[in-house]
Amino acid sequence: MLPNLQTYHRPTTLEEAIRLIQPPGTVPIGGGTLLIPSRDPAVEAVVDLSGLGLTYIREEETGWAVGATTTLQQMLESPALRERTQGLIAEAARLTASRNLRGQATIGGIVAAGGFESPILTLLLALDTIVTFYAPERRQMPLDQFLRERGDILRRGALITELCIPQPTGLSRMGMAFVNRTPRDRPIVCAVVETQWAGEKCVRAHIALGGVAERPIRARRAEEALQGREWSPEVLDQAAALAAEPLNPPTDFRGSREYRRAMARVLVHRALREVLKSDNMPGNPGCD
Numbered sequence: 001m002l003p004n005l006q007t008y009h010r011p012t013t014l015e016e017a018i019r020l021i022q023p024p025g026t027v028p029i030g031g032g033t034l035l036i037p038s039r040d041p042a043v044e045a046v047v048d049l050s051g052l053g054l055t056y057i058r059e060e061e062t063g064w065a066v067g068a069t070t071t072l073q074q075m076l077e078s079p080a081l082r083e084r085t086q087g088l089i090a091e092a093a094r095l096t097a098s099r100n101l102r103g104q105a106t107i108g109g110i111v112a113a114g115g116f117e118s119p120i121l122t123l124l125l126a127l128d129t130i131v132t133f134y135a136p137e138r139r140q141m142p143l144d145q146f147l148r149e150r151g152d153i154l155r156r157g158a159l160i161t162e163l164c165i166p167q168p169t170g171l172s173r174m175g176m177a178f179v180n181r182t183p184r185d186r187p188i189v190c191a192v193v194e195t196q197w198a199g200e201k202c203v204r205a206h207i208a209l210g211g212v213a214e215r216p217i218r219a220r221r222a223e224e225a226l227q228g229r230e231w232s233p234e235v236l237d238q239a240a241a242l243a244a245e246p247l248n249p250p251t252d253f254r255g256s257r258e259y260r261r262a263m264a265r266v267l268v269h270r271a272l273r274e275v276l277k278s279d280n281m282p283g284n285p286g287c288d
């Protein structure tokens with residue numbers, strides 16, 4: 001529980017919510033799964049976001065818009081998101097939190113506070129997701145940049161309102177690979193790849209890694225090694241090596257720096273091979 005909590009607000013307009021979160025000691029609350037057990041003594045007031053009408057998943061011109069109070073379980077069950085992610089949303093959501101937590105935890109709360117190994121953040125990063133937030137004026141930025149600047153942005157009092165998952169411009173093919181201690185445990189390291197194809201050429205490759213830095217990150221050099229090329233076993237080896245090379249992962253009780261770095265290479269390779277196993281991949285180069 002929050003020992004110094006004195007005030008609970010439940011605004012029904014965005015304007016009101018943005019104004020209410022400004023004073024020091026006041027924070028937004030989504031599902032409360034992380035905030036309430038945190039026992040944070042600095043929290044004196046909470047702004048409940050559930051009355052703002054931010055629970056939705058809808059198709060817009062730019063892609064799939066997901067409101068900030070949409071729960072992880074609603075995302076897992078969305079046929080549209082399953083189709084867009086080739087089913088990976090369900091796997092990533094299951095690996096992020098248990099069934100009970102998924103029904104409560106919101107995607108806004110996860111973007112605000114999700115951990116360095118979060119499979120759902122890693123998936124959203126590979127999808128080039130855009131974050132909309134108010135700080136206090138409306139701003140949009142790629143999730144990659146948001147996670148980099150998250151501490152500063154949220155410290156100044158920001159409200160995340162929406163994510164947008166862009167539609168692919170070409171034929172999209174995805175792959176995901178992870179290692180965990182037990183089948184229900186959160187991954188120690190995970191890799192998600194989204195690729196877009198024109199014939200046998202990969203025109204766009206996004207590779208995201210969780211569990212290898214202080215936040216989920218993109219492997220930009222590896223992406224460059226794949227784009228504009230036909231894939232061969234050598235190209236895949238090179239990309240996997242480039243993804244792992246610059247990493248300096250943290251060590252904790254679940255995995256050492258060396259283990260996480262070695263797994264990053266193995267898992268990027270596996271995720272790329274998953275892409276090649278897709279039914280509608282032309283030619284299936286390098287896939288056995």
Ligand SMILES: Cc1cc2nc3c(=O)[nH]c(=O)nc-3n(C[C@H](O)[C@H](O)[C@H](O)COP(=O)(O)OP(=O)(O)OC[C@H]3O[C@@H](n4cnc5c(N)ncnc54)[C@H](O)[C@@H]3O)c2cc1C
Binds near residue numbers: 033097112
């Ligand atoms: C004990 C426990 C430990 C967990 N540990 C982890 C972990 O290590 N890694 C992990 O990835 N997940 C973890 N989770 C899962 C957790 O449920 C989610 O990571 C998520 O952060 C919680 O979402 P929520 O909506 O419940 O957030 P809340 O608990 O409501 O809020 C979490 C934080 O995000 C802020 N926030 C919420 N919504 C917004 C918004 N729209 N805009 C701006 N700020 C917002 C809150 O002010 C608060 O600081 C844990 C859950 C539990 C119960």
